[in-house]
Amino acid sequence: MRIFNTLSGKEEEFVPQDNVVKMYVCGVTPYAECHVGHAMSYVVFDMVRRYLEFKGYEVRYVQNFTDIDDKIIDRAHQTGVAPAELAEEYISSYFQSADKLNIARAHVYPRATEEIDKILEVIQGLVQKGHAYEADGSVYFRVASDPDYGKLSRQSLEALQVGARVEVENVKEHPLDFTLWKAAKPGEPSWDSPWGRGRPGWHIECSAMSLRYLGETLDIHGGGQDLIFPHHENEIAQSESFTGVEPFVRYWIHNGLVQLGGEKMSKSVGVLVTIQEVLERYSPDALRMFILSSHYRSPLSFSEEGLEAAERGMERLRQAACAATNTNQEGQPMDTSEFSRRFVAAMDADFNTSQALATLFDLAREINRRLAQGTGVEEGQRTLMELGRVLGFTFEGNEVQLAPEAFIELLISLRADLRKGKQWEMADRVRAGLKELGIVLEDTPQKTIWKHEKPS
Numbered sequence: 017m018r019i020f021n022t023l024s025g026k027e028e029e030f031v032p033q034d035n036v037v038k039m040y041v042c043g044v045t046p047y048a049e050c051h052v053g054h055a056m057s058y059v060v061f062d063m064v065r066r067y068l069e070f071k072g073y074e075v076r077y078v079q080n081f082t083d084i085d086d087k088i089i090d091r092a093h094q095t096g097v098a099p100a101e102l103a104e105e106y107i108s109s110y111f112q113s114a115d116k117l118n119i120a121r122a123h124v125y126p127r128a129t130e131e132i133d134k135i136l137e138v139i140q141g142l143v144q145k146g147h148a149y150e151a152d153g154s155v156y157f158r159v160a161s162d163p164d165y166g167k168l169s170r171q172s173l174e175a176l177q178v179g180a181r182v183e184v185e186n187v188k189e190h191p192l193d194f195t196l197w198k199a200a201k202p203g204e205p206s207w208d209s210p211w212g213r214g215r216p217g218w219h220i221e222c223s224a225m226s227l228r229y230l231g232e233t234l235d236i237h238g239g240g241q242d243l244i245f246p247h248h249e250n251e252i253a254q255s256e257s258f259t260g261v262e263p264f265v266r267y268w269i270h271n272g273l274v275q276l277g278g279e280k281m282s283k284s285v286g287v288l289v290t291i292q293e294v295l296e297r298y299s300p301d302a303l304r305m306f307i308l309s310s311h312y313r314s315p316l317s318f319s320e321e322g323l324e325a326a327e328r329g330m331e332r333l334r335q336a337a338c339a340a341t342n343t344n345q346e347g348q349p350m351d352t353s354e355f356s357r358r359f360v361a362a363m364d365a366d367f368n369t370s371q372a373l374a375t376l377f378d379l380a381r382e383i384n385r386r387l388a389q390g391t392g393v394e395e396g397q398r399t400l401m402e403l404g405r406v407l408g409f410t411f412e413g414n415e416v417q418l419a420p421e422a423f424i425e426l427l428i429s430l431r432a433d434l435r436k437g438k439q440w441e442m443a444d445r446v447r448a449g450l451k452e453l454g455i456v457l458e459d460t461p462q463k464t465i466w467k468h469e470k471p472s
Contacts, residue, residue, distance in 0.1 A: 017071065017364040020313060022244060022268035023168055027366055030267065037068055037075045038230040040265075042222060042239040042247070043125070045082040046106030047091040050113050051288035052303075052318055053240070053274040053281035059304055060271045060312045060367075061238045062119045062408055067363050070406045078229045079122040080222060081107055084129050084215055089204055099205055100129070113291040117300045118408050126225040128216055132207050134224040135216045138258050139196045139209075147257040151187035153199030153212040159192045162253045168268065169245040176245070194250050196220045219250040223258070226251075237265040241273055241313075242280065272315045281318065289318060301334075301409050302327040308369040308407055329377070334411050336380035337400045339387055349392050352399035355379040359403050369407065376404060424455055428464050431457075 018027040032038075041061045044054060065075050082088075083103040092099040114121075128135070139155055142148035147161045159165045159173060166176055177192055195217035200206035206213040226234055232255075239248065248268065255264040274281040281288050294303055306326035310316055355375055362371035383396040401411060427446055434443040447457050450466070458465050 018366055019267050019269065020366045021266075022270050023263070023265070025170065028267070032073065032235040032266070033233065035072075035074055037073045037235045038233075039065065039068075039075055039077050039236040039238070040222070040226045040230055040234050041077070041079045041122075041237075042243055043080045043082065044106075044110055045085050045087055046103045046110060047085070047088045048106065049290045049292060050106075050110050051274075051281055051290050052294060053288070054110075055113070055117060055291050055294075055303060056274050056307050056316060057238075057240050057271050058114060058119050059117060059307045059408065061269075062117075063308060063312075063369065063406075064236070064238070064269065064367060065120065066406050066408060067367065076230060077120075077122045078124045078126065078225065080225050081110075081125060081127045082218065082221060083107070083127045084205055085218065113295075116295055117291070117304060118410050124229050126229065128221040129205075131221060131224050131228065132216070134228050135220055136197075136209055138220060138224045138227065138254070141258050142196065142254060145257065147254070148196055149189065150211045153214060154187070154195060155197035155211055156188055156193040157196055157250065157254055157257075158189060159194070159253065160190055162257055164256075165192075165253050166249065168249045168252055171245075194219060194246065196254070219247055220254060222247075222251050223255040223264075227255070227259070232259045232261045233263060234265045236267050236269055238269045238271070241270045244270060271312045272310075274316045274318055276318045294323065298323050298327050299330065299412075301330045301412070304408050305330050305373070309373060310370055312367055312369065329373075330409070333376055333380050333400065333404060333409070336383040337397050337404065337411050339383070339393075339397070350382070350386060350394070350396040352379065352396055355382075355396075356399060356403065359406075363406075372403075372407065376400060376407075379403075424450070424466055428457065428466065432464065 017030045019030045020026070021028045039061075041058070044050060065077055068075050081103070084099065088099050088103055092102045095102065097105075139148060142157065143150065143155065146158070148155050148157050166172055169176070173192065177190075197209060197211060197220075198214050198217055199211070200213040200215070204215070206215055226237075237248070237251075252264050256262050276289060291303075302323060303326070306323050307316065309322075309326060309329075355378065358375045358378075359372050362368040362375060365371075379396060379400050383393045383400065386393045386396070404411060427450060431443045431446040434440075434446065450457060454468055455466050456468075458467070
């Protein structure tokens with residue numbers, strides 16, 4: 017089994033420290049609804065986890081929530097709610113979307129606000145070792161103290177300084193020094209620290225959480241390619257500087273980004289399609305197939321055509337896996353060993369899900385051929401379901417339930433068109449049909465309104 021390691025820039029044989037794979041994936045900053053870009057990342061790493069478990073490993077999976085952040089504070093001020101309340105709302109929304117997509121729950125979901133003690137311990141250790149310094153109540157990591165800084169993005173400190181977007185702060189020793197602890201501002205959430213009240217910077221939380229829940233060296237650390245610099249670069253610097261242990265992570269895995277109209281899907285700039293919007297029109301299995309139909313490291317262009325094709329493809333697999341069979345089918349039992357071998361070979365090659373899916377479609381085609389001949393397919397159906405579930409498919413029906421209110425409004429609009437065309441009989445049939453369902457229409461000069469008929 018080989019995995020592309022961002023740190024080395026090449027595929028490497030996967031050899032974990034022991035049979036328990038320690039896996040950390042950067043979670044969401046909960047200040048808005050999750051979009052398809054989030055779905056891609058969490059479906060990809062759910063697939064990675066499922067395949068490792070399929071291979072016989074035990075996976076210890078940790079995924080954080082950045083529940084205190086400038087974006088959360090800004091959105092809370094805009095909406096007039098407390099930052100904690102806002103974060104809680106969108107954490108709940110995340111779980112609803114993840115559960116619909118059949119994303120297995122992590123073992124731990126640490127939150128930045130609940131890990132302040134560990135965060136302060138790491139920051140204090142970095143200060144004591146000369147890797148961090150205090151200035152005006154804030155604490156910064158001293159990038160010049162880490163000779164390997166830039167090794168993940170494979171750029172020198174000088175090159176990063178030229179290419180990076182950095183805040184200009186006169187108190188910094190170096191423009192790339194990053195914040196570990198932010199001094200408190202009026203009206204913002206804050207906690208006590210040796211440097212005064214404040215809150216953690218973005219990068220430090222992941223180091224503190226991974227150290228607490230997984231130890232000094234992780235097997236896999238995952239996230240989107242947009243996190244390579246500065247977030248993951250900074251995680252390496254602060255973690256290895258604090259522990260003195262290298263490597264902090266044995267295999268860095270980064271998924272490609274979802275693009276919409278040529279731009280990266282992003283909450284902060286409003287270029288997005290939410291998961292909920294997609295699931296109103298397509299099944300969760302179809303969205304998973306859309307994501308897994310290309311290699312996880314490649315960019316993914318969002319399109320309705322792609323989702324429609326994924327829905328049709330998922331229906332083909334579903335029909336083959338769930339087709340009723342005659343228990344008295346004749347012929348030799350179906351041999352699926354070659355399909356299983358091809359599936360494993362594809363997944364062992366850096367999680368090549370597009371090839372794995374091609375194998376599932378070939379298996380479905382063979383099942384349909386044997387069904388037409390009246391020969392046994394039970395083993396084929398069992399294998400198709402087993403391998404499909406490694407990719408997270410549920411094989412449940414793809415009927416997307418239209419909200420009753422939307423369906424009623426659609427019929428009212430249809431009735432209005434019929435009336436304009438003077439098709440009175442058809443219009444009356446729509447009214448009568450709704451009445452049979454307990455929906456009463458009332459025509460007003462402005463529009464037609466509807467209400468539920470009270471039972472007599």
